[in-house]
Amino acid sequence: MYYLSEITKTIRSKNAGPFWVTIDLFCGDDINYQRVKNGLTIPIAAKHLLITENLIKRFEIDDLRVIKISFQRKYFQGSRLDRDMHGAQFAHIFSEIQIN
Numbered sequence: 001m002y003y004l005s006e007i008t009k010t011i012r013s014k015n016a017g018p019f020w021v022t023i024d025l026f027c028g029d030d031i032n033y034q035r036v037k038n039g040l041t042i043p044i045a046a047k048h049l050l051i052t053e054n055l056i057k058r059f060e061i062d063d064l065r066v067i068k069i070s071f072q073r074k075y076f077q078g079s080r081l082d083r084d085m086h087g088a089q090f091a092h093i094f095s096e097i098q099i100n
Contacts, residue, residue, distance in 0.1 A: 003097070005096065008028075009026045010026040011091045012024050013087050017077075021087035025066065028065070029065070035099065037060055037067060041058075042056050044097065044099070045069050048093055051071060
C-alpha cells in the first residue's frame with residue numbers, strides 16, 4: 001500500500017469555478033503515474049470526500065502524468081456556509097489516501 005503523498009510529486013486542490021473543486025495529482029514518473037491511475041478510482045475518491053460517485057469527474061492526462069479529480073461543491077463558493085472559499089483543503093485529504 002502507498003500513500004498518495006509518497007508516490008506523487010505534488011497534490012493540489014483549487015476552485016474550478018464557484019460550483020466545482022479540482023484536485024490535481026502530479027506524478028513524477030511513469031511507474032507511480034500508473035499506480036495512481038489504476039488505484040485512485042471514483043469510488044475511492046467518493047468515500048474520502050463523503051459524496052456520491054455521480055458528483056465526481058476523473059480525468060487522465062497521460063502526457064503530463066496527471067490525474068484530475070473534479071467534484072461539485074456542497075455549497076457554492078463564497079456562500080455563508082462555504083468553509084473553504086479557495087478549495088485548498090482537499091489536497092490534504094488526498095495526500096492521506098492509500099492505494100495498492
